[in-house]
Amino acid sequence: xxxxxxxxxxxxxxTLPDQLLAMGRAVHKRxxxxxxxxxxxHQNETxxxxxxxxxPKTDTPGARDAGVPAFIDVxxxxxxxxxxRKMFTAGLADVDTRARAMFAxxxxxxxxxxxxxxxxxxxxxxARLRDTKADTSKSFLGGMKxxxxxxxxxxxxxxxxxxxxxxxxxxxxxxxxxxQ
Amino acid sequence: xxxxxxxxxxxxMSGGWAAKELTELGLQTLVLEAGRPIVPEKDYAExxxxxxxxxxxxxxxxxxxxxxxIQQQCYACDEMASKFFVNDLENPYTTPDDKPFSWxxxxxxxxxxxxxxxxxxxxxxxxxxxxxxxxxxxxxPIRYADIAPWxxxxxxxxxxxxxxxxxxxxxxxxxxxxxxxxxxEQLVADxxxxxWPGERVVTIGRCAVLTxxxxxxxxxxxxxxxxxxxxxxxxxxxxNATLPAAxxxxxxxxxxxxxxxxxxxxxxxGRATGVRIIDAQTKxxxxxxxxxxxxxxxxxxxxxxxxxSGIANSSGQVGKNLMDxxxxxxxxxxxxxxADRDTIGNRPxxxxxxxxxxxxxGKSSFxxxxxxxGGAGRSDWGRGAEQTGFGxxxxxxxxxxxxxGFSFYGFGEMLPDEKNxxxxxxxxxxxxxxxxxxxxxxxxxNEKALVHDMSITAxxxxxxxxxxxxxxxxxxxxxxxxxHEMGTARMGKDPKTSVLNAHNQCWxxxxxxxxxxxxxxxxxxxxPSITYMALTxxxxxxxxxxxxxxxx
Numbered sequence: 163x164x165x166x167x168x169x170x171x172x173x174x175x176x177t178l179p180d181q182l183l184a185m186g187r188a189v190h191k192r193x194x195x196x197x198x199x200x201x202x203x204h205q206n207e208t209x210x211x212x213x214x215x216x217x218p219k220t221d222t223p224g225a226r227d228a229g230v231p232a233f234i235d236v237x238x239x240x241x242x243x244x245x246x247r248k249m250f251t252a253g254l255a256d257v258d259t260r261a262r263a264m265f266a267x268x269x270x271x272x273x274x275x276x277x278x279x280x281x282x283x284x285x286x287x288x289a290r291l292r293d294t295k296a297d298t299s300k301s302f303l304g305g306m307k308x309x310x311x312x313x314x315x316x317x318x319x320x321x322x323x324x325x326x327x328x329x330x331x332x333x334x335x336x337x338x339x340x341x342q
Numbered sequence: 343x344x345x346x347x348x349x350x351x352x353x354x355m356s357g358g359w360a361a362k363e364l365t366e367l368g369l370q371t372l373v374l375e376a377g378r379p380i381v382p383e384k385d386y387a388e389x390x391x392x393x394x395x396x397x398x399x400x401x402x403x404x405x406x407x408x409x410x411x412i413q414q415q416c417y418a419c420d421e422m423a424s425k426f427f428v429n430d431l432e433n434p435y436t437t438p439d440d441k442p443f444s445w446x447x448x449x450x451x452x453x454x455x456x457x458x459x460x461x462x463x464x465x466x467x468x469x470x471x472x473x474x475x476x477x478x479x480x481x482x483p484i485r486y487a488d489i490a491p492w493x494x495x496x497x498x499x500x501x502x503x504x505x506x507x508x509x510x511x512x513x514x515x516x517x518x519x520x521x522x523x524x525x526x527e528q529l530v531a532d533x534x535x536x537x538w539p540g541e542r543v544v545t546i547g548r549c550a551v552l553t554x555x556x557x558x559x560x561x562x563x564x565x566x567x568x569x570x571x572x573x574x575x576x577x578x579x580x581x582n583a584t585l586p587a588a589x590x591x592x593x594x595x596x597x598x599x600x601x602x603x604x605x606x607x608x609x610x611x612g613r614a615t616g617v618r619i620i621d622a623q624t625k626x627x628x629x630x631x632x633x634x635x636x637x638x639x640x641x642x643x644x645x646x647x648x649x650x651s652g653i654a655n656s657s658g659q660v661g662k663n664l665m666d667x668x669x670x671x672x673x674x675x676x677x678x679x680x681a682d683r684d685t686i687g688n689r690p691x692x693x694x695x696x697x698x699x700x701x702x703x704g705k706s707s708f709x710x711x712x713x714x715x716g717g718a719g720r721s722d723w724g725r726g727a728e729q730t731g732f733g734x735x736x737x738x739x740x741x742x743x744x745x746x747g748f749s750f751y752g753f754g755e756m757l758p759d760e761k762n763x764x765x766x767x768x769x770x771x772x773x774x775x776x777x778x779x780x781x782x783x784x785x786x787x788n789e790k791a792l793v794h795d796m797s798i799t800a801x802x803x804x805x806x807x808x809x810x811x812x813x814x815x816x817x818x819x820x821x822x823x824x825x826h827e828m829g830t831a832r833m834g835k836d837p838k839t840s841v842l843n844a845h846n847q848c849w850x851x852x853x854x855x856x857x858x859x860x861x862x863x864x865x866x867x868x869x870p871s872i873t874y875m876a877l878t879x880x881x882x883x884x885x886x887x888x889x890x891x892x893x894x
Contacts, residue, residue, distance in 0.1 A: 216732040236396065241403050281732060289730040308727040311740075315723045316392040316399070324741060325723070329391050331687035334564045337525035338686045340742070 200238035200247065205254050207270050209234055212257070213310045215281050222323040225314050233313035246305070253302020257284075346372040346595070347889075349617050349632040351602050351647065354453020356858040356874045357638035358580025359496065361588040361596075363882035364636070369889075370593050372630055373585075374600040374619055376639075377428075377449030380456070380581050386571025387422040395421045415823060416446045418457045418569035426450060426457050426569070432773035435642075436780045443781040444822035445642060451598055452581035453640065454825070455871075457569040460550045460577050460690065461715070462502050463868035464493050464513045468701060473864050476709060479663065479758035480834040482863050483844035486513065492876035499587075500578045500875070501556035503691070504548030512696040512868070519553045520546045521691050526679035526718025526746045531693070533807035542698045542803065547691040547715065550578035550872075559583065566688030577690070599623050601774045604651040605635055605854060614653070614854045620774040634853045634885055634894060638878065641859035645764040645830035646779045648841075648856075654848040659841050660831055661765055663758040664781065665865045667824040668712075668789040670817040671796025672751035675809035677718065679746030684720055692717035695750065695803075697867055699795065708791035712754035712867045714800060720746050748809060752796030753824065755867040756789050762821075764830050783821045793817075826870050828862035846881035853894050857881045 198206050213225035213234070225231075238247050257280070261269040265276045272280070284303045291298045298304045314320040321327035347369035350360040357373060364371045392398050401421040406414045413419045413427035428447045437443050448454040467486045474481035490513070497516040506514040523531055523546055531544035551568070552561050559582065560574040568577050575582035588594040599622035606616040606629060616631035637644045645661045648654050692715050699711035721744030726736065767780035793816050801814035834840020837849035846861050848854040857878035859870060888894040 217737050218734055220734050220737060233398070241397055241400070243404075278733075285730055285732060292728070292730075304727070307732075311723055311726050312398060312400075315740075318391065318393040321392060324737070327392075329389050329565060331564045334521065334562075334685070334687035334689045336522040336685055336689075337528075337680070337683045340682050340684055 198235050199240075200235050201251075204268075204270070205251065206231055206235060208254050208257060208268075209306075211270050211277065212281065212306055213313070215277060216307060216310045217314050217320075223319045225310055228314045228317040228319040230310055230313035230317070233317070234309045237309060237313075249300060250302060250305055253306070256302065343629075343631060345616075346370050346630065346632040348372070348634045348636060348885075349374060349630055350636045350638055351605075351617060352376075352453060352638040352640065352643070352858065353451050353580055353585065353596065354448070354638065354640060354858075355455040355458065355580065355871050356640075356878045357453065357636070358455060358584035358588075359875050359878040360636040360638050360857060360882055361580075361594055362499075362584040363879050364886065365588040365591040365593040367882065367886040368593070369634075369886065370595075371588070372595045372597060372632065373588075374602055374617060374630070375449075375451050375453075375596065375598045376601045376622065377451065377453075377598060379596075379598045380451045382571060382573055382575075382581060385425075386573050388565055388567050388570040388572060390422055390570075397421055412444055413446060415444050416457075416825065419446075420567075420569075422567070422570045423457060434770060434772060435778045436767045436770060438782050441782050441784050442820040443783050444820050445779075445781065445827075446822065446825045447640070451585070451596065452579050455579040456571060456581060458579070458871060459825075459869065460568060461694070461869040462497075462500070462504070462515075462548045462550050462872045463694070463696075463713075464515055465489070465866050465868060465873055466511050466513050468511045468697075469864065469866035469868075472710060472866075473758070478709075478864075480832060480836070480839050480863055483833055483835045483840075488844070489873070489876050489880065492880040493872065496872065496875040496879055499557060500550050500583065500872075501552045501559065502548055502550055502872075503546075503553040505545050507543055507545050507696070509543065509696055511701050515548070517548070518556060521549075521551075521553060521689055522546065523693065524685050524689075524718055525683050526677055526720075526748060527693050529677060529679060530718065530748055530803070530807040530809075534695075534803050537803075537806040538698070542695060544693050544695055544803075547694045549691045551690050552576045557583070562690065564687035564689060566690060568690045600628075601776065602639065602647055603627065603774075603776055605637070605647060605653060605851075606631075607651060607653045607851065612851065614851050620776065622774060625774060633889065634855065636878075636882070636885075637854065637856045637860075638858045641827035641830050642764050642779055642781065644856055644858055644860040646766065648831060649764075649766050650777065654831070654841055654850045654854060654856075656850050657838055657841055659839065661763050662760050663829040663832055663863075664762040664764055664783045664821075664827065665756040665758055665829040665862070666783075666821040667826045667865060667867065668754045668756055668785055668793060668819075668821070669751065669824050670819045671712075671754070671793035671800070671815070672714065672716070672749065673797055673800035673804055673812055673814040674747060674749040675801075675804045675812040677746045677748045677804075677807055677809045679718060679720070684743050698799075706795065708788050708795065709757065710755040710788070710792070710867065712752040712792050712796055714750040714752050714796070716748065716750040718746055718748045720744055748804060748807070750796075750800035750803065752793070752800065753867055753869070754789060754792035754796065756821070756865050757786060758829055758832070758864060759786060781822075785821055826859070826865065828859040828865050828870060831856045831860035832863045833861050834863060845884040846877055847884070853885075855881050855885060 695714035797814040
């Protein structure tokens with residue numbers, strides 16, 4: 163639905179359609195990135211590198227371009243509890259410990275292949291937890307994946323380029339053929 | 343001092359209707375609302391995109407868990423809508439330690455009609471006759487024939503989308519065209535119709551959301567988060583519909599920030615004379631006078647006000663028989679919906695399965711019954727967090743919707759019980775110095791049996807539909823969370839055992855009417871709001887007639 167359609171839809175109501183979509187934006191300024199609040203620059207770069215490995219730039223933008231690292235920093239600073247934050251930063255430290263053991267470098271200094279190899283190991287460990295119905299809530303990668311996906315698909319870039327998200331769909335189709 | 347013709351306490355679902363009907367019938371009406379005013383153009387937030395929200399819709403968790411620990415238990419108390427729920431620190435109440443009760447509240451113009459679930463189902467005589475048939479509680483003083491024309495009256499104004507099914511236990515109403523079932527739901531509906539013909543029906547929910555323009559309000563545009571408001575006024579609320587209608591008469595005075603402390607009472611005359619409030623901003627007490635008073639503050643608040651006023655309680659029934667519905671039973675599973683089809687748009691409605699237990703032949707081991715809500719849909723990108731894999735292929739796979747799933751969740755009837763009570767806790771006051779409610783309420787064995795049965799019948803319907811990985815479940819929820827509180831000033835036939843007569847009029851105080859959920863003598867299993875609306879309109883017409891005859 164475009165703006166004109168929206169105006170037509172609203173014709174006859176006593177509201178102020180011009181303000182319709184602008185309204186929320188005026189009130190709810192988006193959180194600006196720039197200053198890190200929960201993470202150190204090194205931790206932030208590690209987060210950004212892993213996020214981009216999970217959802218890389220393809221024919222659509224990747225996690226970095228979608229502002230996922232800034233979102234994760236906000237979530238760590240203001241949303242998660244102290245215990246969860248500690249678990250997350252301990253997980254980041256563990257990634258570096260493993261990288262140094264395997265490749266004698268911090269994770270961010272590793273080659274893309276080395277990074278992929280390490281992340282594959284972590285992903286297999288997470289899969290084992292799932293397969294054995296063990297507790298995955300303490301898994302660093304489990305939390306990192308959830309944060310990355312949430313940050314990406316709810317970003318303007320992710321929701322509009324990768325998904326077909328529309329604030330106002332304008333109609334309900336109960337059984338619509340998917341584009342092949 | 344000006345004497346109003348009527349004072350309405352509360353501007354929510356029932357208060358909005360009282361305001362509309364009383365003003366349209368010619369009364370100068372003062373509506374007292376405890377909370378702040380609502381300006382749709384400023385306060386509604388349904389079109390804020392996810393990325394404009396700091397926590398992407400997941401809410402200010404740390405802040406909310408401090409200020410709204412009770413309210414956050416409601417799904418609708420989210421990042422954009424938590425402002426429509428009360429601050430629990432300012433609005434305390436107490437419970438016994440072993441009987442938690444989750445009291446979900448909205449204090450603003452429109453009350454909880456802003457965030458309500460919008461499901462609308464009529465009662466039938468199966469419900470009105472249940473108490474007397476089983477010797478539980480008191481008999482309703484009315485039957486379906488008494489309320490049916492008033493259901494018609496309110497439904498024509500509200501605008502209800504739904505499908506007529508011709509079921510005696512769930513009478514059809516004044517329906518706008520129904521929203522469609524999606525292809526996953528159609529599959530389940532067909533399977534259930536084959537397996538339980540004439541007994542179990544999967545129909546589209548009947549809801550107060552417009553599928554076509556109606557009474558100057560626009561059809562739904564399927565944006566989804568109704569509980570954040572609706573600038574096109576496509577769903578019914580006091581703010582969207584009844585209060586503007588009352589305003590249009592020129593006879594409405596709406597006073598926000600008016601926390602009612604008590605109903606003023608002339609002991610000699612046996613009549614209410616007005617209402618005493620605490621101004622929420624100045625904290626000064628103010629009194630308003632009126633010829634009649636409509637108490638529509640919501641079930642627990644209305645009981646609290648009556649108890650604080652010390653009136654209308656010669657039966658000793660004020661505050662007793664607090665009820666909610668019960669939820670927590672159901673089942674989910676994967677279904678073989680068409681892989682090449684999906685839905686577009688966010689339908690603010692699901693399926694409904696009308697009650698099928700204890701009607702006609704076949705008796706269950708429990709009394710009464712339950713209905714199911716639910717629906718079908720395909721999983722989205724969120725499933726990726728539970729999957730192995732990362733990188734370009736992983737990302738590509740999440741572009742497509744996942745498998746079809748279906749969920750049934752039940753809502754069951756709760757029996758009246760004198761042990762479930764609202765009292766005044768003299769040891770604690772709210773932010774305005776008014777003694778708070780003490781709520782003592784627990785589900786009984788019959789309700790627990792309903793929840794167990796829900797999980798079984800939901801699972802067997804999914805099995806009939808060929809579902810995989812069927813997950814029947816039961817869970818324990820504190821009462822209150824269904825947000826259908828009822829019963830604390832029940833209607834009845836006898837002033838010795840009930841608070842209100844057949845017209846929602848206090849037996850003891852003829853010019854005082856209570857028309858919110860407090861009046862209910864039983865709960866049925868249907869969502870109750872439309873019944874409050876119909877009873878309010880009916881009581882308003884009765885009151886105005888009586889005034890014209892100089893009987894009030």
